[in-house]
Amino acid sequence: MNPSNFLKIKNKIPINVKILAVSKGFNSQEIKTIQSIGQNDFGESKVQEALEKQLILKDLKKIKWHFIGRIQSNKIRKIVQNFQYIHSVDSFEKLQKISYISREEKKNPSIMLQIKLSNDPTKGGFNPELLILKWREIKELKNIILTGLMTINPKGLSSKENFELFKKCRSLADSLELPDCSMGMSGDWKEAIDAGATWLRLGSLIFGDRY
Numbered sequence: 001m002n003p004s005n006f007l008k009i010k011n012k013i014p015i016n017v018k019i020l021a022v023s024k025g026f027n028s029q030e031i032k033t034i035q036s037i038g039q040n041d042f043g044e045s046k047v048q049e050a051l052e053k054q055l056i057l058k059d060l061k062k063i064k065w066h067f068i069g070r071i072q073s074n075k076i077r078k079i080v081q082n083f084q085y086i087h088s089v090d091s092f093e094k095l096q097k098i099s100y101i102s103r104e105e106k107k108n109p110s111i112m113l114q115i116k117l118s119n120d121p122t123k124g125g126f127n128p129e130l131l132i133l134k135w136r137e138i139k140e141l142k143n144i145i146l147t148g149l150m151t152i153n154p155k156g157l158s159s160k161e162n163f164e165l166f167k168k169c170r171s172l173a174d175s176l177e178l179p180d181c182s183m184g185m186s187g188d189w190k191e192a193i194d195a196g197a198t199w200l201r202l203g204s205l206i207f208g209d210r211y
């Protein structure tokens, strides 16, 4: 992992698009290196792994931690306690539970709802029609700041197919008046920018290959 590599990538990304450095699989020292050159948003997908790094890095107060992994219901309290952003809320039941627990914990996490736009069986998320049906109830939930939608494209799509799925995410977010779209990873970030992403989730592009 090479800091100048990160700065090169950053220079290619419009300033209105935020970078989430996905540090899963990388250690606290590597996070520290990236943080020291101005990156403060880090994404993790496993609670236990994240908590270990958070403990080591607790003095770096500027870091904002984002949870981007599949949410297990019994880990929601730990997630609410330790992450300011949650990108991967994939059902109404979990959202309700996050709201309830956030109230108990006196927290107010920023939330993005993961939507399912393809038939990839390995990826969860709200069905878009169901999301619209539930929208009123969702808007009433307290102690959460609903800022946007998140999507993960299946692997192996053409550039055009990636762009078109991302466009669907953007249109749905616009129709719900949500500012954020968390979309685009190391392999499809350009298409995501073109389609209107506000958060790119970049792992290997920044940190190199995971061991």
Ligand SMILES: *Cc1c(COP(=O)(O)O)cnc(C)c1O
Pocket: 022, 024, 045, 068, 069, 152, 185, 186, 187, 201, 202, 203, 204, 205
């Ligand atoms: C791992 C991961 C990423 C980053 O993947 P890269 O291909 O390394 O950029 C982004 N989003 C989610 C949800 C992930 O799990």
